[in-house]
Amino acid sequence: MNSYQTLTAREIAAQVQRREIPATSVTESALALIQQQNTQLNAFTTILPDRARAEAARVDNSPSSGPLAGVPFAVKNLFDIKDVVTIAGSKIRAAAPAAREDATVIRNLTQAGAVLLGALNMDEFAYGFVTENAHYGPTHNPYDIARIAGGSSGGSAAAVAAGLVPLALGSDTNGSIRVPASLCGIFGLKPTYGRLSRAGSFPFVHSFDHVGALARNTKDLALCYDIMQGADPSDLAQTTRPIDPSLPNLGQKPRNLRAAILGGWFQQGATTEALSAVTGVAFALGATARVELKSSNIARAAAFCVTAAEGANLHMPNLRVRAEDYDPATRARFLAGALLPGQFLLQAQRFRARYLAQALELLKHYDVLLAPATPCTAPLIGQATMKLGGEEIPVRANLGLYTQPISFIGLPVATVPIWLPGAELPIGVQIITAPWREALALQVAYQLERTGIVGYRPHARGASTN
Amino acid sequence: MIDRTALLSYIEATAPTVDLTIAPEHLEAVVQALAVLLDQGALLLKFPLDELIESATRYTP
Numbered sequence A: 001m002n003s004y005q006t007l008t009a010r011e012i013a014a015q016v017q018r019r020e021i022p023a024t025s026v027t028e029s030a031l032a033l034i035q036q037q038n039t040q041l042n043a044f045t046t047i048l049p050d051r052a053r054a055e056a057a058r059v060d061n062s063p064s065s066g067p068l069a070g071v072p073f074a075v076k077n078l079f080d081i082k083d084v085v086t087i088a089g090s091k092i093r094a095a096a097p098a099a100r101e102d103a104t105v106i107r108n109l110t111q112a113g114a115v116l117l118g119a120l121n122m123d124e125f126a127y128g129f130v131t132e133n134a135h136y137g138p139t140h141n142p143y144d145i146a147r148i149a150g151g152s153s154g155g156s157a158a159a160v161a162a163g164l165v166p167l168a169l170g171s172d173t174n175g176s177i178r179v180p181a182s183l184c185g186i187f188g189l190k191p192t193y194g195r196l197s198r199a200g201s202f203p204f205v206h207s208f209d210h211v212g213a214l215a216r217n218t219k220d221l222a223l224c225y226d227i228m229q230g231a232d233p234s235d236l237a238q239t240t241r242p243i244d245p246s247l248p249n250l251g252q253k254p255r256n257l258r259a260a261i262l263g264g265w266f267q268q269g270a271t272t273e274a275l276s277a278v279t280g281v282a283f284a285l286g287a288t289a290r291v292e293l294k295s296s297n298i299a300r301a302a303a304f305c306v307t308a309a310e311g312a313n314l315h316m317p318n319l320r321v322r323a324e325d326y327d328p329a330t331r332a333r334f335l336a337g338a339l340l341p342g343q344f345l346l347q348a349q350r351f352r353a354r355y356l357a358q359a360l361e362l363l364k365h366y367d368v369l370l371a372p373a374t375p376c377t378a379p380l381i382g383q384a385t386m387k388l389g390g391e392e393i394p395v396r397a398n399l400g401l402y403t404q405p406i407s408f409i410g411l412p413v414a415t416v417p418i419w420l421p422g423a424e425l426p427i428g429v430q431i432i433t434a435p436w437r438e439a440l441a442l443q444v445a446y447q448l449e450r451t452g453i454v455g456y457r458p459h460a461r462g463a464s465t466n
Numbered sequence B: 001m002i003d004r005t006a007l008l009s010y011i012e013a014t015a016p017t018v019d020l021t022i023a024p025e026h027l028e029a030v031v032q033a034l035a036v037l038l039d040q041g042a043l044l045l046k047f048p049l050d051e052l053i054e055s056a057t058r059y060t061p
Helices: A011-017 A023-041 A049-061 A104-111 A154-161 A178-184 A218-228 A272-285 A296-321 A328-338 A340-366 A404-408 A438-450 A460-465 B002-016 B024-045
Strands: A043-048 A071-077 A115-122 A144-146 A165-174 A187-190 A210-215 A259-262 A289-291 A367-371 A385-390 A390-396 A413-418 A425-433
Touching: A011 A023, A011 A218, A023 A043, A023 A071, A023 A115, A023 A144, A023 A178, A043 A154, A049 A115, A071 A154, A104 A115, A104 A367, A115 A154, A154 A165, A154 A178, A154 A210, A165 A187, A165 A218, A165 B002, A178 A187, A178 A218, A178 A385, A178 A413, A178 A425, A187 A438, A210 A218, A210 A385, A218 A413, A218 A438, A272 A367, A272 A425, A296 A328, A296 A340, A296 A404, A296 B024, A340 A404, A340 B024, A367 A438, A413 A438, A425 A438, A460 B024, B002 B024
Parallel strands: A071 A115, A071 A165, A259 A289, A259 A367
Antiparallel strands: A043 A115, A165 A210, A187 A210, A187 A413, A367 A425, A385 A390, A413 A425
């Protein structure tokens, strides 16, 4: 790996702040690396060298520097970037007018000194777990380019895992940060529903849409999350709760932590790797209890129905006149969602209230719940089915088996990467907490990282770039 | 799983009510997607819920 790839976001910022390296030089290293590796990875759909150079020069010329001074980052291509078309992985939006301003969270990061390098590949309209986009091609997993990076924030996860950027933004409706974080071996944070502003991000399912971040270590993730917090009246779902910074107490070991493994649905069908990863984390946290969030299969079914119907509703005008321009995988599900009986949605909403009440009750007794982020390691690109629990099931629909019930009720989750002994691919574990306790989820992730139980592992592909 | 003929009839009947036309080349994929969704929906509908649980999502004017 070259020296840029080995630096954390905080190390880059510290060096830029001390004027040891100019932000412009960091930016050039990042752009050169992207140029070199993106052909193979297909993580970036848009690279913004002019904007990046201008932002970096501004950082270098500024008398004061922010906490992310000169730190390169990139965003899933559903975030608005001023003067760039927000394609949201689609052909449908390719001719839309360019965004007039940056999304709120991008603005927060650039005001802190971060340098935006470009936009990243995703499943069309965020409807998928694979980032095998019919219009823009598949994103490849940096650990094995024959495999998927996961989705829908697949470009974000691959760019971070490959070392092209230390930070990337993604969105998570049913698992779209947690699934790619798991398959690409990095850390991901899906905050509580309503914590971060979604203003300036193209919606998928308003009821479940979250924005969040991906990074190679917990401290960078916490720093990025803290900077993105803050009230924004332009997202009606956003909380008015005060900012809750996670970084100041990140290094404090949570006292008397009550952690439990989610059993039942969250173990069914999981591969040995997924189960061993959870067991490893549970052992490190001293978690011996196994608890059940009952009817999680129903929660997933409800999330399925709401996603299809609400997602379809947003696209009705285009589905009527240009259905042929959708990715086939998206089109069929949107069209089917448009025809769903209303009873399914009403029942889903009622069940959601019940399921949340059950989860909140469980979270009175446990601070942290543990579950696999994905049932398996990264499948091959183009792989249609996989064997789970002795059954051959479709890959596309089932990578989110264990993430969907959790985002359905908006709980915060930090995903941590594990490399099991002898493993060639990583896998992630979800650290789930009660609403608004992101700081605790990150604290636990940091403790695990510090003891070496979880962590990012540099890959071999960058070795020759030194 | 609901049978294919019933699904085709359902699509034929409901698509025009929401002003949708399903192109013949897209129909098979829609049939399959709808079968999965209706399966999931059926599972959901069978779940007994207390009648005091509201279906309305909260709207604060």
